[in-house]
Amino acid sequence: MKAKLFFSLLLSLYIIGVNAQRILNGQIEIKDLNIARNEGNLFLSMRMDVTALDVKSDEEIILTPALKSSEETFVNLPAVRINGRNRYYHHLRNDKLADEPYFYRTGKVDEIHYQAMTPYAEWMDNASVVMGEDLCGCCSELLMNNDDLLTQLDMAPKVFEPLFVYVQPEVETVKTRNVKGSAFIDFPVNQTVIYPEYRNNPSELKKIQQTIDVVKNDPDTKITAISIKGYASPEGSYANNTRLAKGRTEALKKYVQELYHFDPSIFTTAYEPEDWEGLERYVEASDLADKEGILDLIAGDEEPDRKDASIKRRYPDTYAFLLKNCYPALRHSDYTVEYIVRSYTDVEEAKRIMKTAPGKLSLQEFYTIANTYESGTPAYNEVFETAVRMYPDDETANLNAANVAMNKRDLTAARKYLDKAGTSKEAEYARGVLEALEGNYAEAQPHLQKAKEMGVTEANDCLKQIEEITK
Structure with a gap:
C-alpha cells in the first residue's frame, strides 16, 4: 500500500510542500506535509510527532485531516486515533477500531507516518487543508472540538496571463x-x-x-x-x-x-x-x-x-x-x-463615421474611439479589427489587431498580423507573448528578454510568469 502510494506521488502532476508546524496547543508537530495530485487522485502525506502529546487513560484524541472549500463541500480523510491506556483496551475488546490503519495507544508511538488518497475534484485546487481535533472522554463524551488550518492549496495549473501592449498611432496631419x-x-x-x-x-x-x-x-x-x-x-x-x-x-x-x-x-x-x-x-x-x-x-x-x-x-x-x-x-x-478628409475631433461623430465610412478615419481616430471602451470588450476589439481592414499594411494597425486576436485566443490570426507588425519593441514583446500563449516558452523568452531590454516593462512580468510555469 505505502509503496504504491509513494509511486503515485512520484507520478503526480502538482506537488505542494509545507514546513513544520504545531497543532493541539503545540502538543503535536506536523512535519513534511506534502499534497500532490495527478489527473485522477489527490494524495496527502505527513509525519506527526506525538512525543509531547498528553492523553489521559480514559480519553481519546481523534485527528481527522480534511479538505474543505465550504461548510457544504469537504472530504474527510482517514482519522488518526490516539488513545489513553484504558480507552485503547476498551476499543480492543468492544469494537473494530483496532483494525483501522491509524489506531494508536499513547506513549507507544513517537511519530506517525500518515498517507492518504482521495479522488480528485476540481474544487480541491483551492481547498483548505485542516486538521480536525476531537477529544473524547468516557462514554465518548466530546470534551473538545477544534480545526487547525494546515495549509491553503493553490494547485490550479499556472496559466500565462499577459498584459497586451497597444500602440498609439502617430497623428495624421493631412x-x-x-x-x-x-x-x-x-x-x-x-x-x-x-x-x-x-x-x-x-x-x-x-x-x-x-x-x-x-x-x-x-x-x-x-x-x-x-x-x-x-x-x-x-x-x-x-x-x-x-x-x-x-x-x-x-x-x-x-x-x-x-x-x-x-x-x-x-x-x-x-x-x-x-x-x-x-x-x-x-x-x-x-x-x-x-x-x-x-x-x-x-x-x-x-x-x-x-x-x-x-x-x-x-x-x-x-x-x-x-x-x-x-x-x-x-x-x-x-x-x-x-x-483629403477632414479630421474628426468629436469622438461620437467619429464612431458614426466608423459605422458608415471607416476609410475616412485615421488610425489615431480609431485609437481614440477604442479608448472609450473597456479593453477586451467586443466594442473595443471591433475598433482595432476595423482599423486593420482599412490599413492592411500598416505596422501599428497590424500590431494592435494582433493584440486583439491574442486576447481572444485566436492565435492563428495573431501570427498573421504579427508578420506585418514591424520590428518595434512592442512588436518584439507581442511575438514573445504569442509564443508563450502557444506554450512555446523557450521560444518566447528571447523575444521577451529583448523587449525588456528595449524598454517594455510588461516583459518582466511575462518572464516571471514563464519561470513560475516551467519550474
Missing part, C-alpha cells in the same frame, strides 16, 4: 486618400475623339463619374488631384499607338474637365503606347497551348513592332484568339482621384 479605377473607352478606328454614346461608352464614362461624384459630393472631403494614364494595345505600329494613347488620354482629361469644371492644375496625365505588361499578365494566367513561347517573346529584346509580328507569325491561331479576347482590354484608361 488625411490624404485616393480611389482608383479603370475605364475602357471605345474610339472609332484611329481616332482620339470621345463619343459619349458610342458602343460601351455610356457605362464606362458613368463609372468615372460615379467615382468622382462619391468624393466630390461628400462634405467631409476635397478633391486635390486627378491623374489619368492611357494605354493602347500592341497591334499596329508603335508610332501610331503612341499617338493614340497620348491623344485618347488627353481626350478623357478634357471630357472630365469640361464635365466638372475643375481647375486644370489638379490634372496630371501619362500614357503607355502599348500595354505589354497587361498582355504578359493575361498570358501568364492562361492555359494557352503556346503560353511559354509567347511569354519568351514578350520578355525578349525585340522592339515592339517586331515582337508583335513574331507572335503573330509563330502562333497565328493563338494571336487571333488574343486579338479578340485580350487586346480590347489592353486599351484602357486608368485613373486615380486623390482627396
Whole structure:
C-alpha cells in the first residue's frame, strides 16, 4: 500500500510542500506535509510527532485531516486515533477500531507516518487543508472540538496571463486618400475623339463619374488631384499607338474637365503606347497551348513592332484568339482621384463615421474611439479589427489587431498580423507573448528578454510568469 502510494506521488502532476508546524496547543508537530495530485487522485502525506502529546487513560484524541472549500463541500480523510491506556483496551475488546490503519495507544508511538488518497475534484485546487481535533472522554463524551488550518492549496495549473501592449498611432496631419479605377473607352478606328454614346461608352464614362461624384459630393472631403494614364494595345505600329494613347488620354482629361469644371492644375496625365505588361499578365494566367513561347517573346529584346509580328507569325491561331479576347482590354484608361478628409475631433461623430465610412478615419481616430471602451470588450476589439481592414499594411494597425486576436485566443490570426507588425519593441514583446500563449516558452523568452531590454516593462512580468510555469 505505502509503496504504491509513494509511486503515485512520484507520478503526480502538482506537488505542494509545507514546513513544520504545531497543532493541539503545540502538543503535536506536523512535519513534511506534502499534497500532490495527478489527473485522477489527490494524495496527502505527513509525519506527526506525538512525543509531547498528553492523553489521559480514559480519553481519546481523534485527528481527522480534511479538505474543505465550504461548510457544504469537504472530504474527510482517514482519522488518526490516539488513545489513553484504558480507552485503547476498551476499543480492543468492544469494537473494530483496532483494525483501522491509524489506531494508536499513547506513549507507544513517537511519530506517525500518515498517507492518504482521495479522488480528485476540481474544487480541491483551492481547498483548505485542516486538521480536525476531537477529544473524547468516557462514554465518548466530546470534551473538545477544534480545526487547525494546515495549509491553503493553490494547485490550479499556472496559466500565462499577459498584459497586451497597444500602440498609439502617430497623428495624421493631412488625411490624404485616393480611389482608383479603370475605364475602357471605345474610339472609332484611329481616332482620339470621345463619343459619349458610342458602343460601351455610356457605362464606362458613368463609372468615372460615379467615382468622382462619391468624393466630390461628400462634405467631409476635397478633391486635390486627378491623374489619368492611357494605354493602347500592341497591334499596329508603335508610332501610331503612341499617338493614340497620348491623344485618347488627353481626350478623357478634357471630357472630365469640361464635365466638372475643375481647375486644370489638379490634372496630371501619362500614357503607355502599348500595354505589354497587361498582355504578359493575361498570358501568364492562361492555359494557352503556346503560353511559354509567347511569354519568351514578350520578355525578349525585340522592339515592339517586331515582337508583335513574331507572335503573330509563330502562333497565328493563338494571336487571333488574343486579338479578340485580350487586346480590347489592353486599351484602357486608368485613373486615380486623390482627396483629403477632414479630421474628426468629436469622438461620437467619429464612431458614426466608423459605422458608415471607416476609410475616412485615421488610425489615431480609431485609437481614440477604442479608448472609450473597456479593453477586451467586443466594442473595443471591433475598433482595432476595423482599423486593420482599412490599413492592411500598416505596422501599428497590424500590431494592435494582433493584440486583439491574442486576447481572444485566436492565435492563428495573431501570427498573421504579427508578420506585418514591424520590428518595434512592442512588436518584439507581442511575438514573445504569442509564443508563450502557444506554450512555446523557450521560444518566447528571447523575444521577451529583448523587449525588456528595449524598454517594455510588461516583459518582466511575462518572464516571471514563464519561470513560475516551467519550474
